[in-house]
Each structure stands twice: as C-alpha cells, then as structure tokens.
Amino acid sequence: MKKVTILSSLLLTITLSVSHAWSKDIVQDAQSLKGDNKAYIRADGLACYFCAYGLERFFRRSGKVAAYDMDMKKGVVEIIFIKGKPLMLVGELHQIVYDAGYTPRETTYELVGQLEKSEGKYLFHPDGTEQSFPFKSLSILTTDPKKLIGKTVTLKTKAEKYKENSMLLDPVSFTAKN
Numbered sequence: 303m304k305k306v307t308i309l310s311s312l313l314l315t316i317t318l319s320v321s322h323a324w325s326k327d328i329v330q331d332a333q334s335l336k337g338d339n340k341a342y343i344r345a346d347g348l349a350c351y352f353c354a355y356g357l358e359r360f361f362r363r364s365g366k367v368a369a370y371d372m373d374m375k376k377g378v379v380e381i382i383f384i385k386g387k388p389l390m391l392v393g394e395l396h397q398i399v400y401d402a403g404y405t406p407r408e409t410t411y412e413l414v415g416q417l418e419k420s421e422g423k424y425l426f427h428p429d430g431t432e433q434s435f436p437f438k439s440l441s442i443l444t445t446d447p448k449k450l451i452g453k454t455v456t457l458k459t460k461a462e463k464y465k466e467n468s469m470l471l472d473p474v475s476f477t478a479k480n
Contacts, residue, residue, distance in 0.1 A: 336368045339413050341380075342380050342411070344409075345379065353372070356402045358370070359402075364398065367390070368382050370382065386431075388432070389433060410459065410461065415454070416429075416453065419448075424440060425437075435471050438462070456476070456479060457471070458475045
C-alpha cells in the first residue's frame with residue numbers, strides 16, 4: 303500500500319509540473335542554432351504534453367524551428383527559429399496549429415533586425431533572413447523612423463497574413479540594441 307501511495311504522489315507531482323509548461327529543443331545542436339527571432343502563438347485547446355508532442359511533429363517537419371516552449375495554462379507556444387533560416391510566416395504557423403488540431407488565435411513576433419526604406423515604404427528585415435516585411439502602421443514610434451534605419455532593433459509586433467508570401471507587421475514596441 304505504501305508503494306502505491308508513493309507512486310501516486312510521484313505521478314501527481316510529475317503531472318502537475320508538466321501540465322503547465324513544456325520546453326523542447328527539436329533540432330540537434332539547438333543551442334548553437336537558436337536565433338534571436340521568436341514567435342508566440344496563442345491557441346485554444348493546448349492543455350497537456352500530448353498537445354506539445356502533436357505540435358512538435360509539425361515544427362520538426364518545417365525545418366525552421368530550433369526549439370519551443372509551451373505555457374499550457376495560457377495556451378501560448380513560444381517558437382524559437384533556427385538562425386539563418388527564413389522565418390515561419392503567420393499563415394504557416396496558423397496552419398501548423400490548425401493541422402495539429404487546435405484553433406490559432408493571436409500571433410506575435412519578437413524580431414531582431416533593421417528598419418529599411420524601399421520604394422517609399424518602411425520594411426523590417428529580421429537578422430539572419432533574406433526576408434523583409436511591411437508595416438501596417440508606425441504610429442507607436444516616438445522617434446523619426448529615418449533615425450532607426452540601419453540600426454539593430456528588437457521589434458515586438460503583432461502579425462497578420464499579407465499577400466501570399468509575406469506578413470504585415472503591427473508594432474507593439476521597438477527597442478534599440480546597444
């Protein structure tokens with residue numbers, strides 16, 4: 303009887319600790335391959351480590367994800383992209399979450415890169431990628447955007463699908479990197 307009680311207590315402890323967070327490197331040498339660019343996706347239905355495993359299979363197939371963390375209480379997955387690979391666009395992320403059986407909601411990104419101006423429009427170029435993304439608005443900026451061109455900044459932004467192979471950024475904050 304004592305063994306059953308100890309085993310039950312151990313299983314309960316493991317279940318409680320796993321049920322709120324799950325973190326996993328999904329590529330070999332993930333520590334050296336992790337880039338600075340991340341995405342956060344909130345989805346309905348993420349509640350257990352089986353959910354994490356279901357998403358992991360799709361992340362692994364993408365070839366763009368180094369690691370992920372999942373906060374199951376909040377239903378949010380943090381995705382850490384592989385350095386030097388193109389970012390997974392918001393449409394791709396939503397499709398992965400949907401294919402894994404969950405309902406994607408809000409998607410935000412934390413990107414490190416430079417602001418650039420092309421054909422009269424401001425774009426954000428994340429480091430380690432050849433991608434550039436347009437902005438929905440730059441109204442949150444308290445500094446003239448021209449002063450940020452070519453400087454490395456961290457951009458926290460909401461993202462929406464935009465055209466076929468892009469996404470539209472709606473900045474929440476810019477922080478200059480020293």
